[in-house]
Amino acid sequence: MSEPGMVLNNPVQMGTRERDLISDVQRGQHELFYELVRPYERRVYAAALAILRNEHDAEDAAQEAMLKAFANIRQFRAEARFSTWLIQITVNEALMRRRRERTVPMEGIDNRVDEESGYAPRDFADWREIPSEALERKEVRQRLAEALATLDRKYREVFVLRDMEHLNIQETAEALGITAASVKTRLLRARLMLRDLLAAGWEQGWFSRLPFEKGTKPW
């Protein structure tokens, strides 16, 4: 049986701890489920927000996804990564809501030709260093989030799952129902577009002013 409240920093110990928690919850210790998902709640929320783009909807979808994970915990198999399983449930929940409610404005028409064409960087500002403390500043985090929000849906979703949720290419492809090749193409464009957006700000002292208005793109 797991010992509640144990703090572990070693990844191996964390993995063991997680497996124990999963096993305990599967055997009926439902009160331990929150402890199991607590380390992932921010990732789950970020995945839902990337798809729904509305904080209220994202929270509701994220929490509903975790309730569904709880209800289906017996179906989870040890060979899968729990975090990936959780994120995939969240993506499914968010995509289902977007299809059902159709409240999220359609954007970024999935243009295969556009996707296949090359992307040329627009800004070549020298952006080699990142102050380690940069992310401690809420303003910096906020501006990074705003830059991400300007990306078209298909790029934003892939970028969030791959670079923020740390799903691999195949997992990202399966979660979104697209090919691995599309994931790679979209990821490349997302990274380069964000680089363009942020490099200029970096050069000017970390977004002393944004070079673009939200919702418009300089490319």
Add this chain to the structure above:
Amino acid sequence: MVNREVVNCEQVWKEISNYVDGDVDAALRSTMEEHFRACKRCASVLAGTRNVVQLYGDERMLEVPTGFSRRLEKRLAKKAGGERWSSWSVWLVPVAAIALIVGGLKLTNTFSFRHPVRSILAAPVHGVPPDMQVVVSSGSKVFHVAGCPFIHDKASERTITAKQAMQDGYVPCSRCLRQYLKTSVTGHSGAEVADSAAAEEEEEQEELLSAAGQNAAGH
């Protein structure tokens, strides 16, 4: 297909995301590294792309709205409580049904088989011909066939139909009408019937002795 020996800037940009992910073969990696050393612009794009991946991949970029954790924990607790009830409810119906059946059988046994709370005389009477002429007398609620030696107070005896006797609350004599009682005590153990009959016999013997004494005193 990228030329493994010489790559231009556009080819580098196309592969730069895979390069950051370590998803290029050794030959291409070597070629690209050579290009980065020679091309300041591409080196800047590479640094910026790495920065994007590093910044957005930081846990600090994943924020949830204030109160998210508390609301999630509350919903999970509610759901967990419901699940516990739900899992119980799966068993509740069959368990309750079995309890009702067993309880019903036990009650039936209690009142009909194991512990007769009514006298054998109050037991249901079966097969008594309703038009049969029987004798009743004062001081007793037992009806007899004519000539039965156990008729109490023969001076007050009167003849009526068995149907009328039973409607008036009389019961068959366990001696002269025993055959109609035997069929009505199914389920009683033989010992119980014998005990009851013996008690009744003692009672009737006392009545006979009492009546004989009264008659003797009358003479």
